[in-house]
Each structure stands twice: as C-alpha cells, then as structure tokens.
Amino acid sequence: MQFVTHSSPHLVGPKNVTQVMGLVLLALVPGTLALVWYFGWGVLINLAIATLTAGAAEAAVLRLRRRPVGTTLIDLSAIVTAWLLALALPPLLPWWQTVTGTVFAIVVAKQLFGGIGFNPFNPAMAGYVLLLVSFPVTMTRWLPPDVISGDAVSLADSLHMIFSGTPPLGQTWDAITSATPLDQMRTELSQNRMISEIRQSPLWGDFGGLGWEWIGNWFLLGGLFLIWRRVISWRIPVSMLGALLLIAGLFWMIDPETHPFPAFHLFSGGAILGAFFIATDPVSASTTPRGQLLYGALIGLFVFIIRTWGGYPDAVAFSVLLLNMAAPTIDYYTQPRVFGQPGDRDA
C-alpha cells in the first residue's frame, strides 16, 4: 500500500492564529462594554467604522498584492487592529478621521511591510499617533463620563456629531466635551496648581479619573484572561506596569504635590489597555523572556517620562512605537542560554 509522507512532527497542536486573535477580541469585550457604559454610543460607532474600514482596506491591499483574501482575513488580525485603534479614539471623533487612522494602520503600517507578521510597528498605535499629530484638537476632545455629566449623549446626537463633525443645534463643543483626567492633570500642573487642589474637581475617583478607573479594571480582567489562556505572557504587562508604578512612586514620594500618586498613572489613559493588549502585540514586541521584561519596563519608563515632561497627555502609543524600534536589538542581546552551552544556568 502507498502513503503520502510529511515532515515530522505528524501531530498538529490545538492553536491557530484565528483562535489567538479571537481570544484577544473576546478579552477586549468587558473593557469595551465599560467604555460604552461611561462614554455612550460614540464608542460603538467608532468600533463599527474602524472594523468595516479595516476589513475593506485589508481586502483591497491583499487583492492588489495578489494574496488570498478570504483565508487571510479570517485570521482576524485586521479586526484586532481596528478594535485597539477605535478603543483609543475619542467617542465623538469625526468619522473620516477614524477612517484615515484605520487605513493608515492597515495599509501603511501593516500591509506595506508585508502584512501580518512583518510589521515592525504596532499598526493600531501607528494609526493613533498619525491622528494625534494630525488632528490634535479633535483627538483630545473627550466626553466627560456619564457619571459626571449626568445625561448620556443620545444615539442620534452621537451619529450627528460623528458624521457631520458639528455639535448638535444650540450646543457648543465646550459644553459637551471635556479633557481626559490625564490631560486635565497635565494642564493644571503646568499652571502650578497643587495636586490636592486639582483633585477637588468632580472628575476624580479613588485611583484615577472617575469612570476611567473602572474601565481600566475591566480591561485588566480581559488581560488576566489572556494570561490565563496563555495567549500572552505575564512578562510585558507586569514589567511595564511595575516600572510605571515604581518610577511614579519614586517621584510621588519626593514631591506628592506636583506628582500624582502612582495608582493614578495605572488607572488613567491607556496604561492598562496598553500593557495587556498593545505592548503585548507579539509581532512588534520582544520575544525572549528577559527581553520581554526589559521591553515592558522601558515602555513603562517612557510612559512616565512622556506623561510628565512631554507635550502630549498620554504616552502609551509613543512609548510602544519607540520600543518597537528597539525590539530586534533587545532580542538579539537577551538570547536565553541554550541547553548545553556555557553560561549562567539560571539565565
């Protein structure tokens, strides 16, 4: 009898890329729902716009590159990029800006480098940074959480604002929107106000911004789920948040009136989302065990530096992109000791 032969191993493991990406999307759900809860319909509209755009952009480029469209789209990586970008955007961002950011992320940051697996930079963060430097006004125009404003923006108003780019009749942007807690903190600190004064504002919760801290908690839950399912390793999130806490704690101890307490850094902005979902993007991150610790810690350090002394309120995107550049070098210099090779046994 004749048989076909294949190369060993002949067993196929249970994991595949679609499953990995699917688990990431699943893990994003609690945090996403929390965002919708506090900031309304805009979050969902952004998600829809980004997802459709990402799918279309990916399909178009794959067709241009004469690559299989269906089997590649099914890996869900474009959808993950779209979600991560959309979750980082202000809820009422004009639709065409969301489209621009998504197209840039998929076409330039991902496909022009060769598609999934070949992008040196995190596509979602590349798209985010493009929008932030191009449209600083709309990109920093966040809503106050429902718990503060008291009444939610209706679906109709959200659609109107996103697709027309103007506030509803008889209202101004200033009346509807507000800065994020991180932005607020930075602005007021630069006006030489003390933290004890700044925190009088109703914007503040126990750790970070009101509402924001709960969103952080729900993303944290998703992140722990990914670690439990072994989709990501604990190294990058722990080292990133650990380094951020450590350095923030150090400065807070030196002067608690000009440096917010460390938990504020953790539960504001994109720190949690970034630590578990963005910095851990395997393609653009470090992959050696020691390298991941270093990579995460340096992202945490840069987040603090940019938040404290930089020109932008949040810093996760910039820090991640900076360390993306360093990842290959970090990997090269942090190779584990190979079995049987001389060197430190425990390395």
Add this chain to the structure above:
Amino acid sequence: MAEQHTIWSFHGGLHLDDHKEESNQRPVQDLPLPRRLILPLQQHIGQSAEPVVVVGESVKKGQIVARAPDYVSAPIHAPTSGRVLEIEAMPIAHPSGLSDTCIVIEPDGNDAWDELPEPMTEFTAQSAADLRERIRWAGIVGMGGAAFPTAVKVNTGGQTGIDTLVINAAECEPYITCDDVLMRERADDVIDGAAIFRHLIGARQCLIGIEDNKPEAASALRQAISDKGDRETEVVVVPTRYPSGGEKQLIRLLTGREVPSNGLPAGIGVLCQNVATAVAVADAVLRGRPLIDRIVTLSGQGVRQPGNFRVALGTPVDFLIAQAGGYSDQAQQLLLGGPMMGFGLHTDQVPVTKAANCVLALSAAEAPEPPSERPCIRCGECVQVCPAQLLPQQMFWHARAHDFDRIQEYHLFDCIECGCCAYVCPANIPLVHYYRYAKTEIWTQERDREKSDLARRRHEARQARLERLEQERKSRLRKKKEALDKKSGGGADDAKKAAIQAAMQRVAEKKATQQAESQTSDSD
C-alpha cells in the same frame, strides 16, 4: 529504596495525549515468520555491513550473514535458518525513501540454530574487552531509534570517572509501548543488562528513568531489583512530559547535569542506554544470542489490532500489519517511529530493522494533513516549549532568509528536532523541516568547501610542482650550456670558420672548372 530521588527539570516540553493504552493492554505476541526476510546492510550508524554469504547459500539461525568491516559498524545475523535468495537493492525504511542493498533470506521452516558462543554467565569475571567483543559480535545497536553501535558507545577508552549509568525507559513519544511491555515481561533481563553495562564502564550507580504513565513496568523493575538484591540500581519515576526520553533531557532530569553542546554524556560522567538495548546485551552475554528480533509497537486508528509484536528482523511491514488484522479503512499515514520524531513511509514494503521501535498507521483525525502555513506572528509559543532553550522563531527567520551564518549563531545544531515548536505553532509553520533544511544546506556547504579547499590545495601543489620542474629544467639547461662552453673554449669558432672557408673555396673552384669546360665546348 524508599528515599525519593531528586528529580530535576528541563525547560519546555509538552503534555501530549499519550495513546499508550491502545497497544499496551495485551501481552507481546510472537509474529510468525514471513515468506521472505529482507535484511538491509545498513541498519546502524557507521559503515554498512559486508555480506559474507552468497546467493543460494544455506544459512542457520544466528549465523553472521554480513560482517562489520569497520570499528563503527555492526554485523547482521540470519534471524532464522533458510536460503539466501538474493543480495540486491531493495526499498528500506529511510526518510529519503531510497533503496539500499539487502540480503533476502527465504526461511526453511526449521528455525535451526547455528552454533552459538558460550554464555558468559559470570560476566563480572570477564574483561571489558571480551564483553565488548561479545556485544559487537551480537550486532547490538541503540534500539531506542538512534542505532549507534553499542560496543562503540560503551568503549570508554580507559577513561574513568563515568560514575552513572542511565537506563532510558522514559518512552516519551505517544503511542509507543514496546519498552513498556518489554520491561513488564523481562524486568530481570533489564536489570542484568544494566549490571553488565555498569561492570563494563565501572559506574557506581544505575538510574532507570521511567515516565509516571508506566506504573506496571516501574513496579516490575523494582521487584526485579529487590529480588536480585541490587543496591546500586534505582528506578526513578519522572513526570510524563515529552521529550523526557531525549538523552540530554533524561540525564538532566535524573542527575541535574547538562550534556555540553558538541559534547558526549561521558564528558559529564554519564552513559545512557535504552532498556531494549540492555535486554539485547543480557541476551548476548548471558545466553550467547545475537540480535535477531525485537519488539515492535503497531498502533494507530489505521490498524485493526494494535499491539506489540516480537518480530524477526527483516520482516516486511506489510506482513506485520496483515498479521495484525490489516488496515482499517481510516489509515491515512504510515510512520516508522513515534508521531513527533518518526518519519513517513510511502510504502509498507520495507523491512523492520534493529532500531524500528514502532509502526503507526494513523487516521486523518490523529495526524491531519498539515494545515497551510501562515506567516509567523512571533508569539513565542515555540520559545516556551523548546527543551533546548533555543529561539525557534529567530532560527526560522534566518533559515527562510538562507542566512546560514546567523542561524548558527542561534545554535541551530543544538536543536534535537523533537518537534515541540512545530506542534504548538499557531501559524502551522513546519519549523523542524526548516531546521533540517538549514542543517543539510550547511553540511553541503561544508562538504563543498572541503572539496574546493582540497581542489585548491591540489591545484596550488601542482602549480608549485610545475614551477619547480621548470626551474630545474632551466637550471639544467643552463648548466649544460655552461659546461659545453667551457669544454670547447675559444677554438670552436676558428674551426668553424676554417671549415666554411674551405667549403666556399671548394665551391668556387668547382664553378671555375665548370665555366672553363663550357667555354671549351662552345668553341668546339
């Protein structure tokens, strides 16, 4: 015996469905002899054996039919009595699917033994050289799959300091249970074989490493040890985790020592032998029996009656499967060895050899068609499971880019090809295949470089020789000329001139006479 032996750990590895119960629930069955036995001359690492029989010759069971022509080689014995039918190239079980020379024997049904050497029952009284010679005569090779001649492996070359004998009873690959049933049935021989090894190399202790999914075998061994009152041998149960049966991994698990890269276990005071090899050695030394059969596991959903069979070497795989009820309708792939490190057979008309521990006929559910390869997303799963602590994703990158210098910086040659990385890869990249490709390319390049170096050296030597010869010729000519010049001195020129002068004079005289004659005739 009650005290717990320390168990160390190795990095990575996998928990796989072990699929042992399919084949280990029944005792070993003796397979009848096939119509023809096909004995490949190359069943081991090293030089092929050389036939010492001719076509048509009658042979007895246990008679050497091919001798070992070299130190690293092993002789081959007739598994039964019969007649040599042919000595021809036949398909053999090899990843390449190529054929090799085989001796084909037609059994005569008498199964008549040749005269065997005396048993060495008091082996402790024997010299190491005599014991090695016996093992060598018996044609024993590593039966766990490596097939390295055992007599060579146990020759420490007088080196002392090998304090530990490790008997590899881990059998970590799924499906394979031939060592499991062998230990249950012949635990005494395992311990005797181990004792012979220990005597040979002068080891202080013997550790038998066995995975915790073989409790019956472990207790059989413990029973045999206590029956014999052997205080130096210990059964160490290790967790079931592939590839704990890798030589380096098992040594690490049992002793905490790490075999250095490019080094041998002997370098860290360890010798490792498979259980089946130990039993073969016991047979050779205590009973004077050569290696002519072995236990083969036949398993997978593709066969009707999985189990373990005592098979005469040279038995064709198709015969083995037919005796076990034949294929089920699910047979999709045929493998020799385990599903992680074994290789595919494209035909079942190949013989069972000394290292063939397992034949698997797997269904599509068990061994699916490899899913199409997707780009690496650098998730690092492979790094987590690699027992050699390599960076498989980096090696893959460089193998794809044909960057063979870089891939060696990542220690490609420390890869044991266990397949853990490819198994977990979510992008379904056949990583091991890439590494094998890179290794072969590097070997080819090295061979080519050696060849071209040799060619260059020969060319340079030839150039130098030609130049030397030319110089010698020139200097010889010069010397000759000088010698000539010296001999004739200055007189040579004058003599020549005189001769020319004389000749010219003679010509002139002749002309003058002729002229005078013609004038005379005119005037007539």
